[in-house]
Amino acid sequence: MRLAALSVALTLVACLKESSDDRPTKAAVSAAAASASGLPVIAPAATQADDGQWTMPQKDYANSRYSSLAEITPENAKNLKIAFTFSTGILRGHEAPPLVVNNTMYVVTPFPNYLYALDLTKEGAPTKWRYDPKPSASAQGVACCDVVNRGAVYSDGKIIYNTLDGHTVAVDAKDGHEVWNTKVAEINLGESITMAPLVAKGKVFVGNSGGEFGVRGFLAALDEGSGKIAWRAYNTGPDSEVLIGPQFKPYYSQDKGKDLGVKTWPGDAWRTGGASVWGWLAYDPELDLVYYGTGNPGPWNPDQRPGDNKWASGIFARRPSDGQAVWYYQWSYHDMFDYDGINEQVLLDMQVGGQTRKVLVRAERNGYVYVLDRATGEVLSATPFGFVNSSKGVDLKTGRLIYSMDKEPKLGQVTRNICPSSPGMKDWQPTAYSPRTGLLYIPHQNLCMDHEAVEANYIAGTPYVGMIAKFYAGPGGNRGVFQAWDVVNRKEVWSIPEKFPVWSGTLVTAGDVAFYGTMDGWFKAVTAKTGAPLWKFKTGSGIIGQ
Structure with a gap:
């Protein structure tokens, strides 16, 4: 569950001293410089040049959440002050990050999914306009985990985002009028x-x-100009509906074969099999591949769905033009613990075995930081980034997660001390990567659970779960961690234990400052290299947004 909270948009300014000549001021690190240092670089084709803008939640196609602005540093971060606050008036969990385009900030709320435009050229950032998509109130009844929204994207003069009732809308960025509105779900x-x-x-x-x-989970592609649906690829079912054809060349043998989206399920269970797409997407323009994760199979009770349950709890690479699948990898086959595979993948170019490889790096819910070849889907490494006992590792020859069978859920029986718990070691809350430090900054949980499988019956539009779970703090007693991870050497560099799960996103800058928030309401800045605390501000609610 996510904390229902009043969200305020915070804009911060540093009271800066005169810049010294040797301090970076704008694009502080180039791909060439980072490469020369031996550190992995953010996939060059997937980055953005103009760092005065923030046009998508993840900053760029690579999911870096890295800003090359360098004015805020470890030396002056203590001088941060509030420039303005903005209350949306919605007392629910706010997860969407604001966008900044030219001199306007755009803020999307949870249900009823208002879109606000704020004028950054004027004192107090007054509202320029508000757009109301008028979503159906009944959508609130099918929101499993609060009526949240994870953000909008700016493109070609439009703000584009989704509404809880299954619509995608495009709004004119200048005056807020609706350009198109398409029902998708x-x-x-x-x-x-x-x-x-x-x-x-x-x-x-x-x-x-x-x-x-x-x-039944899917990814759909809409025409940006008209909003018309161009294609839809399901994540369960026959190959013709999953858009698996001649281009599909998965790396591992268990993912090869005809109609596995049907054959790895009992009967027609694939029709209610979940594998939804509620997390983060990435795009590599050079390889021309869109990457996205698929959610848990349904129901949670694994006894009701023997088999690998393709294509749930995994990752697809698809062609954006027609949706054809190119490869797939399954993080957690026959997912027994609700380890949705929807987390963000960070696209990097890095040295592996003496060669530069195009990789994606992902801190997965099952507790491992994975490095995959993003052209083929080959697992190059999988390393625990916290305490894991639900599995024993990942077989790099087969790509298979090695489950601890003593932790397997059983019908009518409580299985105790399963780590990580069903929200995973890390859920949707996104990481950030700095090419200056070579570190991935991971906000995550330290939770274990007891759980019991129960029979679930499917009725359309009602919960279909089949599991009773109790969560509690993992080893050490803290429920959350903010962690810096060396992606090359596959190890923790530093970490900060937190009382509660760290459910916020994170941001790292060329000034070597990392930002994150806590569920007890603290917005914090720390030194990116060491994790030393620099500054914090007490907000009016727990922080679960980006």
Whole structure:
């Protein structure tokens, strides 16, 4: 569950001293400089040049959440002060980051999904306009985990985002009038949309939520100009509906074969098998591949769905033009613990075995930091980034997660001390990567659980779970961690234990400052290299946003 909180948009300014000649001021690190240092670089083709803007939640196609602005440093971060605050008036969990385009900030709220435009040229950032998409109130009944929204994207003069009742809308960025509005999901089936869209090559990519309601997950592509649906790829079912054809060349043998989206399920269980798309997407323009994760299979009770349950709890690489699948990898086959595979993948170019490889790096819910070849789907490494006992590792020859069978859920029986718990070691809350430090900054949980499998019955539009779970703090007693991870040497560099799960996103800058928030309301700045505290500000609610 996510904390229902009043969200305020915070803009911060540093009271700066005169810049010294040797301190970086704008694009503080180039790909060439980072490469020369031996550190992995953010995939060059997937980055943005103008760092005065923030046009998508993840900053760039690579999911870096790295700002090359360098004015805020460890030396002056203590001088940060509030420039303005803005209350949306909605007392629910705010997860969407604001966008900044030219001199306007755009803020999307949880249900009822208002879009605000704030004028950054004027004192106090007054509201320029508000757009109301008027979503159906009944959508609130099929939101499993608060009525959240994870953000909008700016493209070609439009702000594009999703509404809880399954629509995607495009709004004119200048005056707030609706350009188009397309129904993508069906709330009567338990579908909603909470994810942030991705725009690439003239298409808007959108997926559904509802894995706890027996939906059938999909990724859809809409024409950016008209909003018309160009294609839809399901994540369960026959190859023709999953858009698996001659281009599909998965790396591992268990992912090869015809109609595995049907054959790895009992009977027609694939029709209610979940695998929804409510997390983060990435795009590599050079390889021309869109990457996205698929959610948990339904129901949670694994006894009701023997088999690998393709294509749930995994990652697809697809062509944006027609949706054809190119490769797939399954993080958690026959997912027994609700380890949705929807987390963000950070696209990097890095040295592996003496060669520069195009990789994606991902801190996964099952407790491992994975490094995959993003052209082929080969697992190059998988390393625990916290305490894991639900599995024993990942077999790099087969790519298979090695489950600890003594932790397997059993019908009518409580299995105790399973780590990580069902929200995973890390859930949707996104990481950030700095090419200056070579570190991935991971906000995550330290939770274990007891759970019991129970029989689940499918009724359209109602919960379809089949599990009773109790969560508690993992080893050490803290429920959360903010961690810096060396992606090359596959090890923790530093970490900060927190009393509660760290459910905020994070940001790292060229000034070597990392930002994150806590569920007891602290917005914090720390030194990116060492984790030393620099500054904190007490907000009016727990922080679960980006």
